Amino acid sequence: MKLIIATPSPFARKVRIALIEKKIKYEEIIDIPWNENTITVGVNPLGKIPILLLKNNDPIFDSKVINEYLDHLKPNPPLYPSSFQENVSAKLIETVADGVCDSIVLVFLENLRNKNLRSKNWINRQEKKIFEGIEYLSNHLKEKEFFVGNNFSIADISCFSCLEYIDLRFPKFDWRKKHKNLDKYWKTHEIRDSFQKTKPKAQMIEPIQN
Template sequence: MILISASPSPFARKVRIALIEKGIPFTVENEVPWHADSSTPRYNPLEQLPVLIPDTGDPVFESSYILDWLEVKYPTPAMLPADPDAALEARLIHTIAEGVADATVLLFWEMQREQISAEWARRQLRKVKGGLADLDRRAGDRAHMVGNRFGLADIAVIALLGLQDTAIETGMIPAWQRFAPDMAEWRMLYPNLARFEVLHRDRPSVRDTAPFMFDLAEKIV
């Protein structure tokens, strides 16, 4: 099984963590999906990563769908709680984390433009701050976001926090503060999430999938 991934992508990281947690053998091929030599369009008509290529069958793409596919094809260990209400809570947390990740990525690209839309940037920053604040509240003093074992909700939050670290490392915080002066590094603003990240950072699936930024060799925006 092959996972075509992008090294800083929280969406690809979610899938990598789930594959490791489920004990599924796979190899990673890292790409920049916007570069002309990317193989992504061969496997995904939407030209997005990650793409999972099973040993048999068609490619599977879009991170949320890949995670659903893995739960069906490789149900043990489950990444969702057996209790329906707890499973819904986990999916909600995943949805919030994914929305914050989307807004963060949009902000990254907006900051690359010669003429930045202040209105657009402020809107995305409201999503980032609002989503992280909600996740911080939900994390509270829990060891896991839902239930008593590592699962989908934890994976989603860990991947999101890794993306926030990438934003810090690439100098995004000062750029964001032009549009949201109260913006700061997430560990300063969200202590419950900071505690949660420390609790899980040495888990093998988390440690071994730490994101790193790729080099953008071609103009994107």
């Protein structure tokens, strides 16, 4: 199996963590999906990573779809809870964490444009989603060790990836100070092997033509 990733991507990171947790061997291919020469062309019509390439090279894309696929392929350890209620709770946390990351990407890209072309309204709109999304995560975590039930799940993978993506691309938001429970949660989990092995790294992307 091969996985096409970008090194800063929180979405690719979710899948990299899942593969490590499940001890599935794979080859990593590093792409920069924003650049002209991205290898996503003809593989994912949306031009986005992560993309899992199966042995026959069939592509599976979108971190949620890939991780559910992996959970079926190798059910242990389970990432998506089997109880209906917990499954929905975990997916809601995943959706909010992913949505925060989407907004961070949009702010990052907007700030790459020439100053006179940037929309303050657009940036404010995205920042509101980031702040309210993190507040939602904090309120749902409370003082627990894991987001859902007593087990590590996709909710933890998504939230952890999201928090460290904020540190990389939106450091002006001091979430540790504002949400002490998330800071405690981060300190509890940051030593996890799969988290340590997948720390996000910035990539240089080509400037966006106006």
